[in-house]
Amino acid sequence: MADILDGKAFAATVRDRVATHVARLKEENGITPGLAVVLVGEDPASQVYVRSKGKQTVEVGMTSFEHKLPADTSEADLLALIDQLNADTAVHGILVQLPLPSHLNSDLVINSIDPAKDVDGFHISNVGLLGTGQKAMVPCTPLGCLMLLRDYHGDLSGMNAVVVGRSNIVGKPMANLLLGDSCTVTIAHSRTKDLPAVVRQADIVVAAVGRPEMVRGDWIKPGATVIDVGINRVPNGDKSKLVGDVDFASASQVAGAITPVPGGVGPMTIACLLANTVTACCRANGLGEPTDLTV
Secondary structure (H helix, E strand, O other), X not given: OOEEOOHHHHHXXXXXXXXXXXXXXXXXXXXXXXXXXXXXXXXXXXXXXXXXXXXXXXXXXXXXXXXXXXXXXXHHHHHHHHHHHHHOOOOOEEEEXXXXXXXXXXXXXHOOOOHHHEOOOOOHHHHHHXXXXXXXXXXXXHHHHHHHHHHHHOOOOOOEEEEEOOOOOOHHHHHHHHHHOOOEEEEEOOOOOOHHHHHOOOXXXXXXXXXXXXXXXXXXXXXXXXXXXOOEEEEEOOEEEEEOOEOHHHHOOOOOEEOOOOOOHHHHHHHHHHHHXXXXXXXXXXXXXXXXXOO
């Protein structure tokens, strides 16, 4: 049976570190980091995420600015709000919750955020910096995955990693982070020929394809480490349940270590968001950048 990588416990440790830094910033510099979250529309999952982000922001001592806009908000009004947040010195991080309603251009909206306040790491400038190995705001979910891997393995150098999924939010930045840690990286996806055989070569599998329980136990190399980014709601009798992109029951019998769903990558995403906001605050105020938040 595989070791379970407890993202919930690890995220609690990261939040404790964040809270310590926030308290120090307040005491020594009179600065309170501020995170602004913008939600457009009534998407139920997004509402849950935004509520959780706001709650955890306050719990670590930061200021939470929540902007909930109706689904028919115009692009001009949304961009005007972002301009306002860009100029607000009390706001150090800005996050626009995705997905946006279909009439809004997500790329345009994301790229209107000041890159220094782009704590999601989605702005084209941060994407380019990450891709070229420079200092960037790193997307929270891939960063959380990397932290779990480093915590379990220590040095990742030379390991074969397969990332299943090529999204801009997880797959591509995850591959860049693994390259930065000297892994040999393959990006696979739904059209990869003989996907199970490709996955079977991996010492590290990161599943981020958005298909419930797609990656089966017989795809996994014995002893491999499996990071399951998927969060899928599937029927379960009269109710529903959350499952990942990996079939946990079969994969956990083969893998050396695996993240559960829920309780694996999910909690790390919000913890990394809080850490990125503290980093952005320190950079904005010319203070020494924290080095222990996202190791």
